[in-house]
Amino acid sequence: MDDLISKARDFLKEKVMRTPLIFSPKLSQLADVPVYLKMECFQQTGSFKVRGAFFALSQLPDPEKGVVVASAGNHGLGVAYVAKQLNIPATICVPATVDEAKLNALRSYKCEVKVFDVPGFDAAQKLAIKYAEDEERPFLSAYDDDLVIAGSGGTIGLELLEQLPSIQGAITPCGGGGLPAGLAYVLKKHKPRLHFACAQLDECPALKLSLEKGEAILEMPPSQTLAGGIEGGMGKRPFALLCNRVDEVLLLTEKELYEGVRFMLREHQVLIEPSSSAAIAPLLFQKQKKLSGPTVLVVTGRNLGYDALWGIMKDGN
Numbered sequence: 001m002d003d004l005i006s007k008a009r010d011f012l013k014e015k016v017m018r019t020p021l022i023f024s025p026k027l028s029q030l031a032d033v034p035v036y037l038k039m040e041c042f043q044q045t046g047s048f049k050v051r052g053a054f055f056a057l058s059q060l061p062d063p064e065k066g067v068v069v070a071s072a073g074n075h076g077l078g079v080a081y082v083a084k085q086l087n088i089p090a091t092i093c094v095p096a097t098v099d100e101a102k103l104n105a106l107r108s109y110k111c112e113v114k115v116f117d118v119p120g121f122d123a124a125q126k127l128a129i130k131y132a133e134d135e136e137r138p139f140l141s142a143y144d145d146d147l148v149i150a151g152s153g154g155t156i157g158l159e160l161l162e163q164l165p166s167i168q169g170a171i172t173p174c175g176g177g178g179l180p181a182g183l184a185y186v187l188k189k190h191k192p193r194l195h196f197a198c199a200q201l202d203e204c205p206a207l208k209l210s211l212e213k214g215e216a217i218l219e220m221p222p223s224q225t226l227a228g229g230i231e232g233g234m235g236k237r238p239f240a241l242l243c244n245r246v247d248e249v250l251l252l253t254e255k256e257l258y259e260g261v262r263f264m265l266r267e268h269q270v271l272i273e274p275s276s277s278a279a280i281a282p283l284l285f286q287k288q289k290k291l292s293g294p295t296v297l298v299v300t301g302r303n304l305g306y307d308a309l310w311g312i313m314k315d316g317n
Helices: 002-010 025-031 049-058 074-086 100-108 119-133 146-163 178-190 206-213 236-242 253-268 306-315
Strands: 021-023 035-039 067-070 090-095 110-116 169-173 195-202 248-252 295-299
Touching: 002 049, 002 178, 021 146, 049 074, 049 146, 049 295, 067 074, 067 295, 074 090, 074 100, 090 100, 090 119, 100 110, 100 169, 110 119, 146 178, 146 236, 169 178, 178 195, 178 236, 195 206, 195 236, 206 236, 206 248, 253 306
Parallel strands: 035 295, 067 090, 090 110, 169 195, 169 295, 195 248
Antiparallel strands: 021 035
């Protein structure tokens, strides 16, 4: 993975934003250690996913065939953005439960968008894989792919080591596992004692269950959630990288994720989506073990529709 991550970093230097690392006074007070936010929500498409998408699409052996992807929204947005830059045909497959803001943004890129009448990411991914096979086009996983892992979590990890050399802890949302797999690989290699935690929706704890079983649980039942980015099963490759590197899995309720969204608006005047809140909410509700030093929370995305945001804000009154 080392060569692949280095290659991804060099390739992405002029392609994506080196996102800022900002100090959070309130979260630092709650955790009793310095807490910083890695603002991946500031990326061009509103999430970290553009990193892995750019690197992976740049390596396609036959770009004219294009690519098919399944997405809860953010991976699709990353692929749609990059496909337009590289003039590559892209078909984005999403479930009927996709957030309205993400769907509207996808359609604005003029790529082919297929909305499958199924609930949840895993069901949409099955249909997307079959569609790719029928069309004889490559399928690009949102997380179970070394290029995606290197481009996303791998490059973020290298940036964090440069931005905060004293880093001793990291908390990141976890869905299929691509982001935390690359991030843990880099951080644990350079900082073996670093405390690495993944946060998941309590109704969809794929990583926790995979660790208990000793193998990746590839599918989970669909959840009624606004945190589509952390719904669904675990990837085989991410699990192989994570199983000996993750120190703690934190589980959060839907309402706890909503509080993280409200917190970021109130304290930092930044809009984030509920799946991104999985990095914030553990500190608000004291879910994590006691932190020992400077800790980074990866704020993964900001793509949230108005109606969903309005519901979250009313829920807090």
